[in-house]
Amino acid sequence: MKVLISVDMEGICGVTSWVQVMPPEVEGHPRSTVEYERARARLTREVNAAVEGALAGGAEEVVVNEAHDGMRNLVADDLHESVRFITGSDKPLGMMQGVDLPGVGAAFFVGYHAKAGTPHAPLAHTWTGYVNDVRLNGRSTGEFGINAALAGHFGVPVTLVTGDDKAVAQVRDWVGEQVVGVVVKEGLTTFSALHLHPRTAQQRIREGARDAARHARGAAPWRLPPDTRAEIDFDHQARAQACLFIPGVERAGERTVAFTARDALAFNQLFRAVMKASAITFSP
Numbered sequence: 001m002k003v004l005i006s007v008d009m010e011g012i013c014g015v016t017s018w019v020q021v022m023p024p025e026v027e028g029h030p031r032s033t034v035e036y037e038r039a040r041a042r043l044t045r046e047v048n049a050a051v052e053g054a055l056a057g058g059a060e061e062v063v064v065n066e067a068h069d070g071m072r073n074l075v076a077d078d079l080h081e082s083v084r085f086i087t088g089s090d091k092p093l094g095m096m097q098g099v100d101l102p103g104v105g106a107a108f109f110v111g112y113h114a115k116a117g118t119p120h121a122p123l124a125h126t127w128t129g130y131v132n133d134v135r136l137n138g139r140s141t142g143e144f145g146i147n148a149a150l151a152g153h154f155g156v157p158v159t160l161v162t163g164d165d166k167a168v169a170q171v172r173d174w175v176g177e178q179v180v181g182v183v184v185k186e187g188l189t190t191f192s193a194l195h196l197h198p199r200t201a202q203q204r205i206r207e208g209a210r211d212a213a214r215h216a217r218g219a220a221p222w223r224l225p226p227d228t229r230a231e232i233d234f235d236h237q238a239r240a241q242a243c244l245f246i247p248g249v250e251r252a253g254e255r256t257v258a259f260t261a262r263d264a265l266a267f268n269q270l271f272r273a274v275m276k277a278s279a280i281t282f283s284p
């Protein structure tokens, strides 16, 4: 069995500010090379802990997919020597690239954060800062729900999540209690948390990943129901307007668009198109 690790960054130990997770070349955000470099080194150690756990739990190979802004945050030279890893943006399967590789039997979410709007959850958001909510058949979800559906499309169950306490609770609530949850920090507000020591967090991730790999064979993939209705709320009506050029996407409220997707791949395609179309600037 192979394990695919989808690696986000906001949910790692020690992180509560955009400054820590923004690559220095990203425009429009406060940046700190020192803080970012420290955080990406810690991100790499958390991933290595998950890799070690997966191998101890019976995985034959681990593929690591970058799933955070810019998609090249891991320190490649410091990764566990056994892995292959995927970097770069605009991947067809995005945060879940690699889940379609032959032999993948489990997906791990490492460094995940809570959905947009969640109180007391560090850096909670869904995809970008301007999406207020995503609903699938009326039920609010986050990146974890979108990604669990893509994994399910390829018959792959999600069996591990690491992140803050709210993210872990949301993933287990959405996917089911088959998901081993490793809490590395307790959220206090959007920009504060009570953390474990980083080495303690890594040890817990190692143990959680081992259990998650061991239990993968009995876990069920999360399948998006056919013809799911998706609704996306934005912060501004102009973003909703911009999405109406996409066939099948319609206005469902002042700042809301909606579409129906026959399966998770079709959902992914339309959702990504909506994210691209809505990324408008407000100068005419």
Ligand SMILES: [Zn+2]
Pocket (backbone or CB within 6 Å): 008, 009, 010, 067, 068, 069
């Ligand atoms: Zn991220």
